[in-house]
Amino acid sequence: PPLFTNTKGAVYVMSNSKSMVNAIVVWGDAISDRHFGTKDCWAIRLGDSYSAHPSSPNLYCSHVRGHNHQLLPSLCLPMIAEGETIGILHIEFNNIDDIPQPIINIAETVSQNLALSFANLKLQQELKYQSLHDPLTGLYNRRYLEESLKKELDRARRQQQFVSVIMLDVDHFKRFNDTHGHQAGDLVLNKIGAYLRAAVREYDTVCRYGGEEIVIVMPDASIENSIIRAETIRADIKAMKLEHDGKHLKSATVSIGIACFPDDGIDAEKLISAADKALYQAKEGGRDCVKRV
Numbered sequence: 656p657p658l659f660t661n662t663k664g665a666v667y668v669m670s671n672s673k674s675m676v677n678a679i680v681v682w683g684d685a686i687s688d689r690h691f692g693t694k695d696c697w698a699i700r701l702g703d704s705y706s707a708h709p710s711s712p713n714l715y716c717s718h719v720r721g722h723n724h725q726l727l728p729s730l731c732l733p734m735i736a737e738g739e740t741i742g743i744l745h746i747e748f749n750n751i752d753d754i755p756q757p758i759i760n761i762a763e764t765v766s767q768n769l770a771l772s773f774a775n776l777k778l779q780q781e782l783k784y785q786s787l788h789d790p791l792t793g794l795y796n797r798r799y800l801e802e803s804l805k806k807e808l809d810r811a812r813r814q815q816q817f818v819s820v821i822m823l824d825v826d827h828f829k830r831f832n833d834t835h836g837h838q839a840g841d842l843v844l845n846k847i848g849a850y851l852r853a854a855v856r857e858y859d860t861v862c863r864y865g866g867e868e869i870v871i872v873m874p875d876a877s878i879e880n881s882i883i884r885a886e887t888i889r890a891d892i893k894a895m896k897l898e899h900d901g902k903h904l905k906s907a908t909v910s911i912g913i914a915c916f917p918d919d920g921i922d923a924e925k926l927i928s929a930a931d932k933a934l935y936q937a938k939e940g941g942r943d944c945v946k947r948v
Contacts, residue, residue, distance in 0.1 A: 664746040691718040698731035734770035789863040792848025800862035819881035822930040825867040910937035
């Protein structure tokens with residue numbers, strides 16, 4: 656509003672599907688729709704600023720609504736950075752018949768700066784995501800596990816709750832790689848990662864610990880409940896249908912070890928070590944099974 660006096664408007668950002676834009680900031684009593692399809696805005700369709708007023712031959716964008724059946728002069732500007740349309744800046748003008756070119760020039764500068772700011776924010780989010788996630792499985796990485804497990808244990812101490820740690824390892828993974836190739840091995844880890852992301856509770860944390868080892872942190876879960884959950888995970892992974900290069904692969908199995916705070920460890924390092932010890936017992940016990948420390 657300080658830049659464009661006597662106006663109303665909104666800043667829109669593109670949805671992930673790239674088919675819709677959503678208003679994230681609105682000032683005044685702007686009468687443009689809060690959500691609309693990208694085809695409803697001429698600025699997005701043309702990739703350039705677009706203005707319309709009641710006496711101009713230009714069509715109004717479909718998302719612009721009249722106030723008391725009267726349309727105001729309207730200006731839409733695409734926010735474009737690195738060739739990608741990030742959103743639009745929409746401004747409606749009171750008490751003028753036409754939009755002066757100097758105002759359009761300022762609005763274009765503002766939209767360009769907004770586009771660069773949003774692009775930088777998006778890049779920061781992507782870099783943060785990459786720093787905390789394993790690229791193959793989409794699971795959190797070991798760095799995130801170390802940070803988040805400490806926080807969960809602190810919370811559990813305050814609230815006097817359990818925290819269970821499930822550590823699973825794909826059985827004979829090296830043999831699987833040697834027989835079918837590393838791409839098939841990557842496929843197995845990718846499918847297990849996708850399954851676990853969908854199977855755990857929303858407040859559980861699933862991390863790729865290293866190699867073919869995966870750790871699941873389950874807040875407020877007793878050892879008994881964790882064993883039941885681990886058995887379900889083991890059975891579901893064993894039942895997975897695996898196919899690579901048009902060939903059906905032998906099903907993968909996992910060995911699972913479980914430890915629980917506070918009985919098996921009172922800090923992150925001891926709890927992980929206890930779960931790892933239980934995992935070793937599962938492998939020593941014939942694999943494809945669940946053991947608690």
